[in-house]
Amino acid sequence: xxRRSLLKTIxxxxxxxxxxxxAEAATATIETSSAPKRKLVLTVAHITDVHIRxxxxxxxxxxxxxxxxxxxxxxxxxxxxDSIHAADxxxxxxxxxxxxxxxxxxxxSQISGYELHSCIGNHDTWWAAPSKEDEMYGKDYVxxxxxxxxxxxxxxxxxxxxIILDGNNKNTSLDEQQFKWLENELEQLAPNTPVLLMSHYPxxxxxxxxxxxxxxxxxxxxxxxxxxxxxxxxxxxxHQHLLDRAxxxxxxxxxxxxMSGFWxxxxxxxxxxxxxxxxxxxxxxIIKLYDxxxxxxxxxxxxx
Numbered sequence: 001x002x003r004r005s006l007l008k009t010i011x012x013x014x015x016x017x018x019x020x021x022x023a024e025a026a027t028a029t030i031e032t033s034s035a036p037k038r039k040l041v042l043t044v045a046h047i048t049d050v051h052i053r054x055x056x057x058x059x060x061x062x063x064x065x066x067x068x069x070x071x072x073x074x075x076x077x078x079x080x081x082d083s084i085h086a087a088d089x090x091x092x093x094x095x096x097x098x099x100x101x102x103x104x105x106x107x108x109s110q111i112s113g114y115e116l117h118s119c120i121g122n123h124d125t126w127w128a129a130p131s132k133e134d135e136m137y138g139k140d141y142v143x144x145x146x147x148x149x150x151x152x153x154x155x156x157x158x159x160x161x162x163i164i165l166d167g168n169n170k171n172t173s174l175d176e177q178q179f180k181w182l183e184n185e186l187e188q189l190a191p192n193t194p195v196l197l198m199s200h201y202p203x204x205x206x207x208x209x210x211x212x213x214x215x216x217x218x219x220x221x222x223x224x225x226x227x228x229x230x231x232x233x234x235x236x237x238x239h240q241h242l243l244d245r246a247x248x249x250x251x252x253x254x255x256x257x258x259m260s261g262f263w264x265x266x267x268x269x270x271x272x273x274x275x276x277x278x279x280x281x282x283x284x285x286i287i288k289l290y291d292x293x294x295x296x297x298x299x300x301x302x303x304x
Contacts, residue, residue: 048080048238049258056264080238081121081200171216194293206244
C-alpha cells in the first residue's frame with residue numbers, strides 16, 4: 001500500500017498516539033531551552049564619504065542628516081573618510097582646502113556632544129602644498145583637522161575593541177609599521193574579544209569587480225584575521241559609494257554606501273534614481289553591537 005493511502009486509513013487518534021511522545025519531546029525541548037539572550041551594548045552610526053562642500057546645498061543637507069541620526073539615540077559616530085570634497089587634486093589651492101575643512105567643522109558642530117572617530121580618506125589629504133615641510137601637507141594635517149590621535153589607532157567600548165586603519169599607502173595597503181602594530185593589537189587582546197575594524201577602503205568587497213578598489217594587502221589581512229578569528233568580527237568601509245556586504249571565514253564586510261551619494265549631485269546616466277551612485281542611494285548605517293560578538297548593520301537612505 002502506498003504511504004499516502006496508508007495514512008488515510010489510520011485514525012487521527014492513532015496518529016496522535018504514534019507521534020505524541022515525539023511531539024511532547026520536541027515541545028519540551030523548545031520550552032526548556034535556556035540559551036542565553038544576547039544583550040545590546042552599543043548603537044553606532046557609520047557615516048562615510050561625506051565629501052562636504054558649499055555647493056549643491058550639501059551643508060544644510062548633511063546637517064539635517066546628522067540631526068536625524070541623533071534622534072536614533074546612537075552612542076557615537078564612526079566616520080569612514082573622504083570627509084571633505086577633495087584636497088588631493090593637483091590644482092587644489094590652500095584657500096580651497098581651508099574652506100572645505102571650515103565647512104566640515106561647522107557641520108560636525110551639530111554633534112559636538114558625541115564622540116566622533118574618523119579615518120583618513122584618499123580625498124582628505126593635500127599633496128599639492130609648496131613643500132613637505134608645509135604644515136598643511138600630507139596626513140598630519142588631516143589628523144589634526146579630524147581631531148584623531150594618529151593616522152591609525154584603537155579604542156575600546158563596552159566590551160568591543162575598535163581599530164581604525166590607514167590604507168592610504170603604496171598599493172592601497174597598510175605600511176609595514178602599521179601592519180605590525182595591527183598584528184600586535186590583535187595578539188594582545190583577551191581571547192574572544194570582539195573587534196570592529198574600519199578603513200576607508202574595503203578589505204573585501206563585492207563591487208570591486210566593476211568599480212573603485214580595495215586593499216591591495218587583502219590576502220595578508222585575510223590571513224591575519226583567520227589567525228585571530230575568535231576576535232575579528234566585522235570590517236567597515238566606504239570609498240566605493242556603493243552598498244555591499246560580503247562574508248568570509250566568519251568576518252562580515254560592510255561597504256556602507258556614501259552620505260553624499262553622487263557627490264551631492266543629481267547623478268548621471270548610470271544613476272538608478274536622482275542622487276544615486278549607480279544603484280546605491282545616499283545614506284548611512286546604524287550598527288548594533290551585542291555582548292556575544294554578533295552585530296546588525298542597517299543602511300538608511302537619507303531623505304533629500
